[in-house]
Amino acid sequence: MITHHKEELFCDYYEKWIITYKEGAIREVTLKKYHITLYWLRTLIPTLQVCEMTRTAYQQLLNAFAQSHERQTTMDFHHQLKAAILDAVDDGYIDRDPTRKAIIKGKTPRPKKIKYLNQFELHTLLSNLNLEDSLNWDWLILLIAKTGIRFSEALGITPEDFDFSHQTLHINKTWDYKENTGFQPTKNASSVRKVQLDWYTIMQFSELIKGLPTDKPIFVHGRVFNSTVNDILARHCKQLELPIISIHGLRHTHASLLLFAGVSIASVARRLGHASINTTQKTYLHIIQELENRDIDIVMRSLSSLT
Known part of the structure; x- marks a missing residue:
């Protein structure tokens, strides 16, 4: 049985959440995306505890991620985190949903013109x-x-x-x-x-x-x-x-x-x-x-x- 506590690092909580709910349930290529999200959590919020994940902390995390990523990538990052965070709310580790009314930002995407032959x-x-x-x-x-x-x-x-x-x-x-x-x-x-x-x-x-x-x-x-x-x-x-x-x-x-x-x-x-x-x-x-x-x-x- 996997146990969590409020003082646990959020990135550690997220890693356990991936193992519990995602491994074996989704395709390998999709699972890799969750592990990339975990990498960014360890990079951007390495010391943030689960109980410290407030709306402000979450928005700051999204803003930091958005500085080097396009809006759609930031949106994907948000969705991959939200499910884990809502589980933490349900389990009583976080008091309120910090993802509510989150603002998704991101770099302006470069125009992509697809390559094809006539x-x-x-x-x-x-x-x-x-x-x-x-x-x-x-x-x-x-x-x-x-x-x-x-x-x-x-x-x-x-x-x-x-x-x-x-x-x-x-x-x-x-x-x-x-x-x-x-x-x-x-x-x-x-x-x-x-x-x-x-x-x-x-x-x-x-x-x-x-x-x-x-x-x-x-x-x-x-x-x-x-x-x-x-x-x-x-x-x-x-x-x-x-x-x-x-x-x-x-x-x-x-x-x-x-x-x-x-x-x-x-x-x-x-x-x-x-x-x-x-x-x-x-x-x-x-x-x-x-x-x-x-x-x-x-x-x-x-x-x-x-x-």
């Missing part, structure tokens, strides 16, 4: 891939470009995920390439989806996966590193004198081409497996704004023709 550049890349008779990393590059799936989702694909009669690819798991622990659940419930494929790509993969174990990942043979595939893609881009993008940039490329082709944001969000359409809108804001400007020109031309 249609001509993508066509150039795909036309020059080394697509052998057996699966290699260039085939993975092709598949992500054609589907927009995440790198971990692509690594998690097994032969039984292909439905050749309906030309779909079932995304229902990922491969943990960071910790090398095997299959993992998808990022969220919305990420479980069926992605439509063009007939040519589906025919290519029907030949490539013949005879492979139905429940084993088709691209994973030993330890996989994101940097390996990124380096291969970068070499292709350099040789073809294209903008250098990452594997994740291929996902952005896929989504961008769909949006420019007139596919609705809702359909793009479903295809990408976003939990909310708001994620799609925020990620591709500059493309959506560009499309809106194009729409305004069309509206103006249409109105002019009425006179």
Whole structure:
């Protein structure tokens, strides 16, 4: 049984709270975020006791963290602390909820413009891939470009995920390439989806996966590193004198081409497996704004023709 007392250091309390409530209950990648929060507690409030966590102390902690982090990161920091603090309130170690009415500050985020290829550049890349008779990393590059799936989702694909009669690819798991622990659940419930494929790509993969174990990942043979595939893609881009993008940039490329082709944001969000359409809108804001400007020109031309 884990015991706490009011004079215990808050960072020690938080570490025990992580062990009690989070270890084994959340994904390893999420657990790491709690340990990063613990690191910042030991850095910013190493001597603060649990009973000293007042509204003022908590706000000062948030303000100190916000000096070197963007607002969204500070908000995440706040959420990861709040649950532990509310448990401390429930257990009587803190008298009142110090997180109430907390003000979230943070550095102004630098404008992030996503990197992607245009249609001509993508066509150039795909036309020059080394697509052998057996699966290699260039085939993975092709598949992500054609589907927009995440790198971990692509690594998690097994032969039984292909439905050749309906030309779909079932995304229902990922491969943990960071910790090398095997299959993992998808990022969220919305990420479980069926992605439509063009007939040519589906025919290519029907030949490539013949005879492979139905429940084993088709691209994973030993330890996989994101940097390996990124380096291969970068070499292709350099040789073809294209903008250098990452594997994740291929996902952005896929989504961008769909949006420019007139596919609705809702359909793009479903295809990408976003939990909310708001994620799609925020990620591709500059493309959506560009499309809106194009729409305004069309509206103006249409109105002019009425006179």
